Amino acid sequence: MSLTLRTISREQHLAYIQSLPSASHMQVPAWADVKAEWRAESLGWFDDRTGELVGAGLVLYRQLPKIKRYLAYLPEGPVINWFAPNLTEWLEPMLAHLKHQGAFSVKMGPPVIIRRWDANSIKQGIQNPDVKRLRDIEADFIEPRAFEVSDKLRRMGWQQGEDGGAGFGDVQPRYVFQVPLANRSLEEVHKNFNQLWRRNIKKAEKAGVEVVQGGYQDLEEWQRLYEITAVRDHFRPRPLSYFQRMWTALNTEDPNRMRLYFARHNGVNLSAATMLIVGGHVWYSYGASDNIGREVRPSNAMQWRMLRDAYALGATAYDLRGISDSLDETDHLFGLIQFKVGTGGQAAEYLGEWDFPLNKLLHKALDIYMSRR
Numbered sequence: 375m376s377l378t379l380r381t382i383s384r385e386q387h388l389a390y391i392q393s394l395p396s397a398s399h400m401q402v403p404a405w406a407d408v409k410a411e412w413r414a415e416s417l418g419w420f421d422d423r424t425g426e427l428v429g430a431g432l433v434l435y436r437q438l439p440k441i442k443r444y445l446a447y448l449p450e451g452p453v454i455n456w457f458a459p460n461l462t463e464w465l466e467p468m469l470a471h472l473k474h475q476g477a478f479s480v481k482m483g484p485p486v487i488i489r490r491w492d493a494n495s496i497k498q499g500i501q502n503p504d505v506k507r508l509r510d511i512e513a514d515f516i517e518p519r520a521f522e523v524s525d526k527l528r529r530m531g532w533q534q535g536e537d538g539g540a541g542f543g544d545v546q547p548r549y550v551f552q553v554p555l556a557n558r559s560l561e562e563v564h565k566n567f568n569q570l571w572r573r574n575i576k577k578a579e580k581a582g583v584e585v586v587q588g589g590y591q592d593l594e595e596w597q598r599l600y601e602i603t604a605v606r607d608h609f610r611p612r613p614l615s616y617f618q619r620m621w622t623a624l625n626t627e628d629p630n631r632m633r634l635y636f637a638r639h640n641g642v643n644l645s646a647a648t649m650l651i652v653g654g655h656v657w658y659s660y661g662a663s664d665n666i667g668r669e670v671r672p673s674n675a676m677q678w679r680m681l682r683d684a685y686a687l688g689a690t691a692y693d694l695r696g697i698s699d700s701l702d703e704t705d706h707l708f709g710l711i712q713f714k715v716g717t718g719g720q721a722a723e724y725l726g727e728w729d730f731p732l733n734k735l736l737h738k739a740l741d742i743y744m745s746r747r
Contacts, residue, residue, distance in 0.1 A: 398450030407623035547696030566718030637672035
């Protein structure tokens, strides 16, 4: 297939995303409005033979201080045929275009899953003292074409850090946890929860925990719980304005793109979460909880409601987002995977994020700056 790359309108971009079974929520046009501090551009790949739009990418440009040079970032994108035999012909025009736009470095995250591990395999791994990381366990699913993509990227000059994005830095998580919903009944999904999850859901129901959806006006209450969580878990919270902008931008594009949930008991909100929807993929994106009321298990009740709502929307996957690849119980991130494994889903490893230095000196300087943050 011979291809032409050119900028496209938001309308073309959105129509293309809507034609797909799913795409990352970071590749919809409205994500550019969420990341207001970045300049954005929509790119489209066209089949020269038919003129059809066959791929799209949202590029976010971040300018270096004082000079007109940019880091070009395509989070969890671009949305192209990554398994195409002529992958070079897809990516080289993109690099040329971005260089012409003043980019000194390009970062992208191919939405390609390379391995999956079932919850049972992970549980067995946790019990094995010789297993420290997910990769120490034999995967239940391997995508051989993903290795070919990786080889092609290296041959083209794309680079990847040694950690491959396994942690939770500024890059998107390489490892996520997903509950497959396609071709399954809700009863099957619930039955696959571990005993603790099922018991906690029942406990919340018995205690009278109520899960409700909120709106824009409830984002201040969301922020209250989120900031409590930030203090408890020692992270720097995003400001309320970020979530207000996210709500406005995403739901203007599609009124059902972002939802807000609260789990409350005796009229007091104990937990909250945001949910994002693009096609058949639904993400639990941010979560928050109070320091009180944990004994009535509001988080389990809320997740079960969100998952049921995702199922009702026809979702094929409920995505609980990032996990660490560590199965070491002393690791501070171990609790994340332990909590999510209880849903009986799968850990998935993406190909990770890749960098292409268009100006090696500036790219190196950025690397040094990021490593010192």
